[in-house]
Amino acid sequence: MSPGSEKRLGIAWLILSAITLMSWWIGSNHGHALMRSAPVTFCVIALAAVKVRVVIMEFMEARHAPRLLRRITDAWLALLVVSLLVIYVLSRDGIRAG
């Protein structure tokens, strides 16, 4: 394995693991009852989207793929994230959470 690609994969894995721990910390109740929170939800879903994109681009090597494949995966991810957040905001969850 070339040192360059090995290092790049290792960095991607460290970033993914760090984001996972960060989203756990953001979403945790820190000893209190869970409260609805739009900022927490937005952060957590955005961080999940970043992780999915890193997996697709780095581990699945879509960054080496023809542009069409990258556009399709990006479009799917963007559509999913926007749909989830719009539903959250339009539902009582978002309105009450402010």
Added chain:
Amino acid sequence: MTDAAATGSGATGGRVRYVPGQPDMWAFVLFEALIFSSYFIVYMIRRGSDPDLFLASQERLSPAFGVSNTLVLLLSSWLMARCVQASREKKYDVALGQVILVAICGLLFAGLKLFEWSREMGEGLRFSTNEFFSFYYFLTAIHLLHVLIGFVALGVAVYQLRSPLSRSQEIVETCATYWHMVDFLWVIIFALLYVMR
């Protein structure tokens, strides 16, 4: 597919562009991504109709299990990506070692999931307890089914790496593409079931 000429995509900006693995697997991955997206969207709509119930139920889950499972799957994905790189450089023994480690991570994931389910069921949290737990057991079970199918993909990769006469880099990459899909679907499930509020 490492042969750029076979894809007809040629070089872009001096770099060879290629579809990793068989394009059919990418079509399958996109199909699965759309199916799971529909589950996630229905979950979000239902969650919005009774957010207090979903949040109170979510609080009964142990986020440590969710985090551990996420870290295990991310580790397995990293090892699988290293396996593809090693195989590409014809270091087949190294690649084989990586696939075995991926399988161990897969078993660890499945074991953790089963232990988590048994603990929750011991606390009386069943599929029929409420709508959150129906989604929870459905999403995590259908994902675990994909992990189990992933073991077939890992078996195919092992067979390829151990067979000098019929070895195919394209098939190893195809198996890896499937395994990574299992990983990124879990990343979204973790966010929606364990940490969003």
